[in-house]
Amino acid sequence: MIISPRHTQKIAFSLLSLCTVLVIAPVFVIIALIVIRGGPGISWEFLTAMPRMGMKAGGIFPAIVGTLYLVSVTMLFAIPFGVLAAVYLVEYARDHALKRFVEVAIVNLAGVPSIVFGLFGLGLFVVFLKMGTSILAGALTLAIMTLPVIITSTKEALSTVPRSFREVSLSLGATGWQTIRHAVLPNALPGILTGIVLGLSRAAGETAPVLFTVAAFYLPRLPHSFFDQVMVLPYHLYVLSTQVPNVKPEVQYGTALVLVGMVLILNLFAVIIRARFRRRKQW
Amino acid sequence: MKIKVEDLHVYYGSIHALKGISMEIRRNEILGAIGPANSGKTSFLRTLNRLNDLELHVRMEGQVLMDGEDIQKINVSLLRKRIGMVFALPLPLPLSIFDNVAYGPRMHGIHKKKELADIVEKSLKASYLWEEVKDRLSSSAFKLSGGQQQRLCIARTLAVEPEVILFDEPCSGLDPISTAKVEEAMLELKEKYTLVLVTNNTKQAARVSDRVAFFLMGELVEVDGTSKIFTNPRDNRTGEYITGRFG
Amino acid sequence: MLRIFKTRETITKIQQRQISEFIIEKLIFLSGLASVLFVILIFVFLLKEGVSLFKTVSLKDFLIGKFWYPISDPPRFGVLPLLMGSLWVTLGAVLIAVPLGLGCAIFIGQIVPRSLRDYFKAGVELLAAIPSVVLGFVGLVTLVPLVRHLFHLRSGLTVLSGSLMLAFMAMPTIVSIIEDAFNAVPKSYREGSFALGATQWQTIYRVLIPAAAPGILAGVMLGMGRVIGETMAVMMITGNAAILPKSFFDPARTMTATIAAEMGEAVRGSSHYFALFAIGIVLFLITFLVNLVADFVLHRKK
Known part of the structure; x- marks a missing residue:
């Protein structure tokens, strides 16, 4: 039997749509599952109380605070370095070979497994620089891991700023940095912010790099300084789901929901910034 | 004499864009530069304020002197402050009208509100835009019409008090009425400034320039008084271009 | 037009700008190279600790x-x-x-x-x-x-x-x-x-x-x-x-x-x-x- 090309196409397209459903449907199933099963676990107490009874009850307050603290310090390091690195690549690098070399390095940095970042952070920051297991060590590790995300999106944002803005500014006698600071960066800001938010969300969700650099198994108090350990949400979820027996599902799912919620809200922010910027763009 | 160009060559990689240009630009004149596309007139203009430095693989030979000083040896910011530029398209920055004009002065370290307001007002008056925009200085520059935007760009250039102003086909995107207003502004400006006008519109060159330079394929064919160029050019090619046989 | 810019003042300002320009350009250059440095550092620190294993265990056994x-x-x-x-x-x-x-x-x-x-x-x-x-x-x-x-x-x-x-x-x-x-x-x-x-x-x-x-x-x-x-x-x-x-x-x-x-x-x-x-x-x-x-x-x- 000969099948006509039309029929082949029909069969092929159904298979392709099946692939897509198989990829995308689980995403929504996962999120729905977490929301439905985690929702009942969320309460004011859950969000603001210390864990009790070996983490089987009480809240996850220190993990939330720890994550926020850690991510803020991470961004403190990652944003300036990342943005300036992108500025270098887009605005300054004229030596093609060197530029390419840096770009390859960034691609590779982005590809380094997160657990290897953990090892690196342990080796360099915790042990060699004697920071100990601390927010500082964890944040520096996460900052290096987030750099490629920030650099890539900042680069993209910078290259959407018309060349004419730079020429106008320079033609008025502004210096190179003044031009970047006043004519380029403000107009790339939405794109840069998008990258920062995505980097933030990545940092907030990572477990492997913080395992040996900052994460505390159980520490029912808030951090006092940069040199304290903290509990963080992703590691806490790992602990609840594999290390502590007989944890109630709503505590596990609730923790997952808080983490996913945090990350998805950040991503939503990124989407909104991007969309608003596209609408407002005047050139 | 304001600017003296001596045997200027410019290369972009392997392209020889300007081939041995020598000429003078006189104080308080409007020098028109005409020629077909890719004749080198815009490259010439961008050499004067060293905006060409931004191109990759650019190389320059020869000398350009401003008030007897080699422009390569003047601090490039100071040079560009002294030699302002108005671009082919109106290119306001995505800022308010006020901030567009105040951009240059701010970059040069002027931050006092009163001082900035004075500069903005004077610059906008000099480019004949003040009356049209004085009530909405804080609105976006993009809300102005094309002609108004171009006069805003002129005001922005004036605000840093240049000595020379380069116009790179400033009316190419404008309608005749806006063009007339920009030309009127240029004629007024030459009282205080030296102007170089690159244009594709030979009639515009005839209307406003004191002298005209004709560029062809990277060479300066001739430079002479406007009426001389348009009635009795020395070189055949000039006559042919002006009468529209090529270009 | 009023001469608001006094030439000498402008020149000093430009010199000041040049210094900060120099510093920021170096900073940008360093940030640009930082990624390269980090990749190298990661490798160096993995090696530094990892290689010590081979004092007691042969590479082949590993x-x-x-x-x-x-x-x-x-x-x-x-x-x-x-x-x-x-x-x-x-x-x-x-x-x-x-x-x-x-x-x-x-x-x-x-x-x-x-x-x-x-x-x-x-x-x-x-x-x-x-x-x-x-x-x-x-x-x-x-x-x-x-x-x-x-x-x-x-x-x-x-x-x-x-x-x-x-x-x-x-x-x-x-x-x-x-x-x-x-x-x-x-x-x-x-x-x-x-x-x-x-x-x-x-x-x-x-x-x-x-x-x-x-x-x-x-x-x-x-x-x-x-x-x-x-x-x-x-x-x-x-x-x-x-x-x-x-x-x-x-x-x-x-x-x-x-x-x-x-x-x-x-x-x-x-x-x-x-x-x-x-x-x-x-x-x-x-x-x-x-x-x-x-x-x-x-x-x-x-």
Whole structure:
């Protein structure tokens, strides 16, 4: 039997749509599952109380605070370095070979497994620089891991700023940095912010790099300084789901929901910034 | 004499864009530069304020002197402050009208509100835009019409008090009425400034320039008084271009 | 016009600006090179700690030793079961992810109406946003029992579960890079094919896929890099038995999971500690190579 090309196409397209459903449907199933099963676990107490009874009850307050603290310090390091690195690549690098070399390095940095970042952070920051297991060590590790995300999106944002803005500014006698600071960066800001938010969300969700650099198994108090350990949400979820027996599902799912919620809200922010910027763009 | 160009060559990689240009630009004149596309007139203009430095693989030979000083040896910011530029398209920055004009002065370290307001007002008056925009200085520059935007760009250039102003086909995107207003502004400006006008519109060159330079394929064919160029050019090619046989 | 700029004052200001300009330019240059420095530093620190292992264990024993018994006496540090664990899981993931990812990329990029495309893309991006520990947790409570029931196993913590989850996690990388590869195919190819009377599917199958082959390969490789490096999810659902797996229904322990699970207990400065860093070197080299080749494939095309 000969099948006509039309029929082949029909069969092929159904298979392709099946692939897509198989990829995308689980995403929504996962999120729905977490929301439905985690929702009942969320309460004011859950969000603001210390864990009790070996983490089987009480809240996850220190993990939330720890994550926020850690991510803020991470961004403190990652944003300036990342943005300036992108500025270098887009605005300054004229030596093609060197530029390419840096770009390859960034691609590779982005590809380094997160657990290897953990090892690196342990080796360099915790042990060699004697920071100990601390927010500082964890944040520096996460900052290096987030750099490629920030650099890539900042680069993209910078290259959407018309060349004419730079020429106008320079033609008025502004210096190179003044031009970047006043004519380029403000107009790339939405794109840069998008990258920062995505980097933030990545940092907030990572477990492997913080395992040996900052994460505390159980520490029912808030951090006092940069040199304290903290509990963080992703590691806490790992602990609840594999290390502590007989944890109630709503505590596990609730923790997952808080983490996913945090990350998805950040991503939503990124989407909104991007969309608003596209609408407002005047050139 | 304001600017003296001596045997200027410019290369972009392997392209020889300007081939041995020598000429003078006189104080308080409007020098028109005409020629077909890719004749080198815009490259010439961008050499004067060293905006060409931004191109990759650019190389320059020869000398350009401003008030007897080699422009390569003047601090490039100071040079560009002294030699302002108005671009082919109106290119306001995505800022308010006020901030567009105040951009240059701010970059040069002027931050006092009163001082900035004075500069903005004077610059906008000099480019004949003040009356049209004085009530909405804080609105976006993009809300102005094309002609108004171009006069805003002129005001922005004036605000840093240049000595020379380069116009790179400033009316190419404008309608005749806006063009007339920009030309009127240029004629007024030459009282205080030296102007170089690159244009594709030979009639515009005839209307406003004191002298005209004709560029062809990277060479300066001739430079002479406007009426001389348009009635009795020395070189055949000039006559042919002006009468529209090529270009 | 009033002379507001006094020339001498302007010159001093310009000199001041030049100094700050000089400083900021150096800072920008250093930030630009920082990524290079970090990659080097990562390698140096892995080496620094990892190489110490080879004072007590020979390179050969490490690479082809079949036993990973870090706390027995004497300890055995054979990375082979872990390496094989990683490879089995990766192989399974790639087998699942490549057809699925390719199909998904074709569907989203070529077939779905333009107006709906962004929604599908957002769906895939959403997946990229979910932290791996969350996927591990969900996999643990849903996928693992499912695999156990479907295949009547004693435990669902198997290579298969890990492969399924990792295939899913590699999807955003694979789909987006393959989609880009399709978009980079010149329009004229497509139009030429249509002009010859080919159907849309024939065009995709005979023109687009061959033309985009290098990009597809790069996407697969980068997805693979992602899979090999994945830690949390894989640690939570593959069973973590350091044995040489013989089928997809055996449990396995990957290199990443080993580091994550054991570093907490390893005494700093012990052979065990160094051995975990040595695994890090192996991981780093594999992903470095994968990324380098993928990047090369992507850029050669241009």
